[in-house]
Each structure stands twice: as structure tokens, then as C-alpha cells.
Amino acid sequence: xxxxxxxxxxxxxxxxxxxxxxxxxxxxxxxxxxxxxxxxxxxxxxxxxxxxxxxxxxxxxxxxxxxxxxxxxxxxxxxxxxxxxxxxxxxxxxxxxxxxxxxxxxxxxxxxxxxxxxxxxxxxxxxxxxxxxxxxxxxxxxxxxxxxxxxxxxxxxxxxxxxxxxxxxxxxxxxxxxxxxxxxxxxxxxxxxxxxxxxxxxxxxxxxxxxxxxxxxxxxxxxxxxxxxxxxxxxxxxxxxxxxxxxxxxxxxxxxxxxxxxxxxxxxxxxxxxxxxxxxxxxxxxxxxxxxxxxxxxxxxxxxxxxxxxxxxxxxxxxxxxxxxxxxxxxxxxxxxxxxxxxxxxxxxxxxxxxxxxxxxxxxxxxxxxxxxxxxxxxxxxxxxxxxxxxxxxxxxxxxxxxx
Amino acid sequence: xxxxxxxxxxxxxxxxxxxxxxxxxxxxxxxxxxxxxxxxxxxxxxxxxxxxxxxxxxxxxxxxxxxxxxxxxxxxxxxxxxxxxxxxxxxxxxxxxxxxxxxxxxxxxxxxxxxxxxxxxxxxxxxxxxxxxxxxxxxx
Numbered sequence: 001x002x003x004x005x006x007x008x009x010x011x012x013x014x015x016x017x018x019x020x021x022x023x024x025x026x027x028x029x030x031x032x033x034x035x036x037x038x039x040x041x042x043x044x045x046x047x048x049x050x051x052x053x054x055x056x057x058x059x060x061x062x063x064x065x066x067x068x069x070x071x072x073x074x075x076x077x078x079x080x081x082x083x084x085x086x087x088x089x090x091x092x093x094x095x096x097x098x099x100x101x102x103x104x105x106x107x108x109x110x111x112x113x114x115x116x117x118x119x120x121x122x123x124x125x126x127x128x129x130x131x132x133x134x135x136x137x138x139x140x141x142x143x144x145x146x147x148x149x150x151x152x153x154x155x156x157x158x159x160x161x162x163x164x165x166x167x168x169x170x171x172x173x174x175x176x177x178x179x180x181x182x183x184x185x186x187x188x189x190x191x192x193x194x195x196x197x198x199x200x201x202x203x204x205x206x207x208x209x210x211x212x213x214x215x216x217x218x219x220x221x222x223x224x225x226x227x228x229x230x231x232x233x234x235x236x237x238x239x240x241x242x243x244x245x246x247x248x249x250x251x252x253x254x255x256x257x258x259x260x261x262x263x264x265x266x267x268x269x270x271x272x273x274x275x276x277x278x279x280x281x282x283x284x285x286x287x288x289x290x291x292x293x294x295x296x297x298x299x300x301x302x303x304x305x306x307x308x309x310x311x312x313x314x315x316x317x318x319x320x321x322x323x324x325x326x327x328x329x330x331x332x333x334x335x336x337x338x339x340x341x342x343x344x345x346x347x348x349x350x351x352x353x354x355x356x357x358x359x360x361x362x363x364x365x366x367x368x369x370x371x372x373x374x375x376x377x378x379x380x381x382x383x384x385x386x387x388x389x390x391x392x393x394x395x396x397x398x399x400x401x402x403x404x
Numbered sequence: 405x406x407x408x409x410x411x412x413x414x415x416x417x418x419x420x421x422x423x424x425x426x427x428x429x430x431x432x433x434x435x436x437x438x439x440x441x442x443x444x445x446x447x448x449x450x451x452x453x454x455x456x457x458x459x460x461x462x463x464x465x466x467x468x469x470x471x472x473x474x475x476x477x478x479x480x481x482x483x484x485x486x487x488x489x490x491x492x493x494x495x496x497x498x499x500x501x502x503x504x505x506x507x508x509x510x511x512x513x514x515x516x517x518x519x520x521x522x523x524x525x526x527x528x529x530x531x532x533x534x535x536x537x538x539x540x541x542x543x544x
Binding site: 341342343344347348351358359360364373374398402403 | 406407410411416419420442443444445467468469470471472511514
């Protein structure tokens with residue numbers, strides 16, 4: 001069982017007061033807070049081992065290179081990838097998804113092909129595919145949602161000549177958990193690839209890329225207690241080997257002449273320029289931290305909090321809840337309060353030191369499907385305690401009453 | 405700042421009873437815009453008086469937070485009888501003074517949404533100048 005109170009002690013930022021009240025940080029879906037262990041790993045790296053990687057022959061460069069490659073191996077183990085060559089460091093899941101849309105999408109799609117995403121998608125797994133479809137003449141289609149915010153997988157066969165399916169594993173707006181393995185299997189039966197946006201999943205549930213059956217998986221480090229500026233793309237080596245690079249320049253080449261340039265091996269081929277070295281070390285430390293607590297324990301903790309939040313908020317007159325029942329969702333709750341715009345709910349909560357997200361959560365198509373301009377979103381992580389949800393409920397009542 | 409300080413009576417009043425609510429038929433100027441702090445939108449319409457310059461009527465509709473909608477409602481009262489040129493160069497500070505509470509950079513965008521959209525409408529109808537941050541955007 002996870003001891004959230006004990007974990008909180010690792011997070012210096014959670015100790016502060018906001019407008020004189022203890023901070024209740026309920027926006028981990030936007031970004032997670034960092035434990036001391038991650039911050040110190042990066043500081044230590046900067047203080048003792050920092051140098052540019054892969055090229056220097058001197059001691060410091062060897063140490064820095066080892067630190068980066070150790071982090072890569074930690075990522076490999078974290079997602080059970082068959083090989084570290086398939087782990088590509090990028091800035092975040094958005095960059096990872098753009099990489100696939102550009103490098104794979106622009107060279108493998110054409111008129112008559114279908115690019116299939118969903119009504120649930122975050123813009124980062126929607127816009128790049130919409131662009132790739134428009135550029136290549138492919139059709140851009142969406143798997144629809146049912147009224148509980150779950151995907152209508154019974155509609156899959158209606159989409160024609162699907163070449164790529166791209167979906168999230170966990171919805172950042174509704175907390176819906178998609179049956180990614182089933183979607184992957186369906187895609188492969190049709191000779192399509194499956195791209196999984198795991199930004200909202202990797203921090204909270206165990207991911208095994210081999211069991212998932214996906215072809216590409218995108219993850220953001222900052223959502224899993226890692227620093228901002230690092231994420232990774234896992235991809236099947238046979239696909240990565242066949243793809244053109246995305247970003248080009250130093251490190252990703254083998255030989256450069258005026259006449260032509262040849263590409264480097266994996267993963268270098270997709271890691272142009274100086275790597276985010278300290279950030280990778282931070283991500284490695286984050287993985288150690290999460291594994292120390294246990295992804296399964298984290299998942300259970302969040303399920304309990306989500307169930308509690310749905311119950312508490314569900315009792316408030318005037319509150320509308322969105323998304324699936326607690327047993328089919330992650331630690332994310334989206335809701336609205338009759339007559340009070342989400343910005344105003346969030347403003348009232350802020351006065352009490354409570355941080356939630358108000359807006360469209362980078363999911364405008366989903367908001368359109370729900371028939372709203374915006375929602376409030378509270379999201380939980382390993383450091384969230386139930387008292388914070390009690391404060392949230394009290395704050396929501398206060399907002400409702402202020403605008404009545 | 406307490407909730408009652410932020411959500412002053414005047415703001416709640418304009419939010420619950422917005423002035424000049426309803427887009428005008430046969431408007432002389434019209435534009436629609438969204439707040440980058442997602443979830444607010446307004447449509448602003450204007451009719452000029454006989455001189456074709458002085459703002460005679462403003463009508464707006466919108467969906468959004470109390471600040472964005474109340475500010476737009478207050479704006480419609482502020483610009484009554486002003487010329488298109490005067491409104492095009494109306495400093496946002498005048499509107500913010502009406503609103504009367506300190507706003508963070510993020511909530512500021514809620515407050516000046518209506519003003520920006522009004523300026524876009526006037527720019528499109530009369531070619532009046534447009535503030536930098538409203539240049540080059542794709543507007544309905």
C-alpha cells in the first residue's frame with residue numbers, strides 16, 4: 001500500500017502556503033511535482049559529471065555518456081522494451097508524436113489511406129496526424145465516443161483502408177483507460193501501425209510495450225516526476241530503421257560530404273544535436289523513484305482517490321461529472337458546476353490554495369463532443385491525500401454559492 | 405485576495421445581467437474571438453450612427469468566465485458614443501480601471517478579450533489600427 005503522506009515528504013514544493021493556505025496540488029495530469037531525489041540527481045550530475053556526450057575521449061565525457069546511456073537503459077527496463085536502441089530521447093510526448101507523424105506518416109501515407117485517431121485525443125496526438133493526412137492526401141477520421149467517454153470500438157470496421165491508428169492509453173481530460181492492446185491487435189490485422197500516446201499513462205500504470213503490441217509509444221518525462229524537457233519515444237526497430245530522420249544535424253549522421261550524408265545507427269539517427277543530458281539523468285532518477293514505490297501501488301492509490309472524488313463531487317448539487325465509472329478510469333476527474341465557468345471555479349479554489357486545471361485541456365474536439373466550452377479537472381498522483389479532495393469539494397460548494 | 409474582493413458586486417452584476425447582450429442584425433462591424441486561456445469566446449457587433457463613425461449600438465454574445473463576460477459587458481457601456489478611431493486606440497488600462505481589481509497576466513487575457521475582438525471588428529469594417537497581439541490571427 002502506498003503511503004502518500006510519507007511520499008509527500010520527498011516533495012519540497014508541497015510544503016508551501018498559497019494565499020495563506022497549504023498548497024493542494026491537484027493538477028498532476030498537467031505536470032507532476034519532482035521529488036528531492038530527482039532534483040539532487042540532476043544537481044549532482046551538473047556538479048560532478050557534466051560534459052557533452054558520445055564524442056569526448058576524456059574522463060568527464062565518458063562519465064557523462066555513461067550517465068546518459070544508463071538513463072536510457074532505465075527507460076528500456078521501465079517499459080520492457082526489447083532493446084535500448086529503440087528508446088529515443090526527445091523533448092516530450094508531443095515531440096515524439098510529431099516525429100512519428102513526420103518521419104513515418106509523411107512517407108507512408110497517400111490518397112485512399114485512412115489516418116484514424118479518436119474524439120478523445122489530446123491535440124498532440126490529433127493535430128500532427130491531421131497535418132500528415134492533409135499533406136499526403138489521406139483521409140483523417142475519428143473513432144467516436146459513447147456517452148460515458150469511452151471509445152466506440154464497435155465502430156472500428158467502418159473506417160476503410162486504415163494505415164495508422166493513433167490513440168491515447170489514458171485520456172488526460174476524462175481519465176478514460178482505452179483498451180490499447182485490443183486496438184493494436186485490430187490495427188495489425190489490417191496491416192496498420194498503432195501509435196500509443198502514453199503521456200498520461202506511463203506515470204500511473206505499468207506499461208509493457210511488448211505486451212501492449214504498439215508500434216510506437218510516446219511518453220513525457222515531466223508527467224512522471226522527471227524534469228521538464230525530456231521524454232521518449234519507444235519504436236519498433238524495423239520501423240525506425242526504415243524511417244527518414246526527423247531532426248537533422250550533429251550526432252545523427254555517419255558520414256557527411258558535400259554530395260550526400262548518411263544516417264547514424266539507432267538511436268542516434270533520431271537524436272540530433274546535443275542531448276538533454278541532465279534531464280535524462282533526472283528521468284532515470286524519476287524511474288528509480290517510481291519503481292521504489294511501485295507502479296501497481298500508485299495505480300491502486302489513484303483509483304481509490306478517483307472513486308472518492310467522484311463520490312464527494314457527485315453529492316454536490318449542480319455538479320456535472322464527465323467520463324467513465326471509477327473502475328474504468330485513472331486518477332482524473334473532469335466536472336462542471338452549473339452557472340459557474342471553470343475559470344471562475346479555479347479562481348475560487350486558488351484562493352484556498354487548491355490548484356486545479358480549467359479549460360479545454362488541449363482537447364477541443366472532445367469539448368465539442370461534450371457540448372461544453374471547458375471543464376474543471378482535478379488529477380491525482382502518488383503524493384495526493386484524501387484531505388485534498390475534501391478541500392476541493394468544499395471549494396466547489398463555495399464557488400457554486402458565490403455565483404448563485 | 406478574498407473571493408468577495410475578486411468577484412466584486414459590479415463584476416457579478418455584469419456577469420449575471422450583461423448589458424447590450426445579443427448580436428445585432430445588419431451590424432456594420434462584427435468579429436468573433438477566443439481567449440488563449442481556453443474556454444472563453446465572444447462575438448461583438450457594432451452599428452454606427454449617421455456619421456458612419458460614432459458607435460451608436462453595440463451587441464455581444466459569448467460563453468466564458470465571469471471576468472471575460474463582465475468585462476465585455478462593461479466595455480459596451482464604455483464605448484457608447486465614442487468613434488471607431490477612439491475605440492481602436494482605447495488603452496486597455498481604461499477598461500481595467502472599470503473592472504477595478506488587480507489581474508494576473510493570465511486572467512488579464514480574459515478581461516481584454518472583448519476589447520480585442522471589438523478592435524478587430526472595427527479594423528475589418530473601417531481599417532482602424534489593430535494592437536500587435538491581434539495582428540495576423542485567423543478570425544471569423
